[in-house]
Amino acid sequence: MSERPKRRKHRDNPYVLEYCEKENKYIVSFVDDKNVLNKIEVDSKVYQEFDKFELEDLSELNEYDRHIEHSETYELTLHSRAVDKPINLEDIVENNMDYENLKFAIDSLCEIQKRRIKMYYFEDMTLEKIATIENCTKVAIKYSIDNAIGNLKKNLKNNNKF
Helix, strand or coil: CCCCCCCCCCCCCCEEEEEECCCCEEEEEEECCCCCEEEEEECHHHHHHHHHHHHHHHHHHHHHHHHCCCCCCCHHHHHHHCCCCCCCHHHHHHHHHHHHHHHHHHHCCCHHHHHHHHHHHHCCCCHHHHHHHHCCCHHHHHHHHHHHHHHHHHHHHHCCCC
16 A cells, blocks of 8 residues: 555544555545445545545634634633723722822922922933933932932832822
């Protein structure tokens, strides 16, 4: 028997195709309902149809594996896959409270720290640019911003919000 390419088959596919080069025979073998192995010689056209069917079956198996959902889909799984997940009301309220607390903490800083924090974090200015505007060194700006962050942490901790 000549070697055919090994193909994956569906579990319901009962037959095996064989070709004997010496005798030029095409054979289809299968197990019947009495568990007896049967080998039937067929002509080349029947063999080619069986082969074609086997390839179509393989194509369907591949399609199923690649493109069809294999797990049950529930509302929870669909929600977890969502790109723009809706924000629940509790999170919105909590975020608003955090923003209010942060705004209050920033307002409680001295004017210089407040101005420098706003320029650095909210206006996306570099330390060099702030130093040029304020006519001082970059180190002084960095020190001032670091102190401001420390003061913000203290203020937010004292309010039990951080």
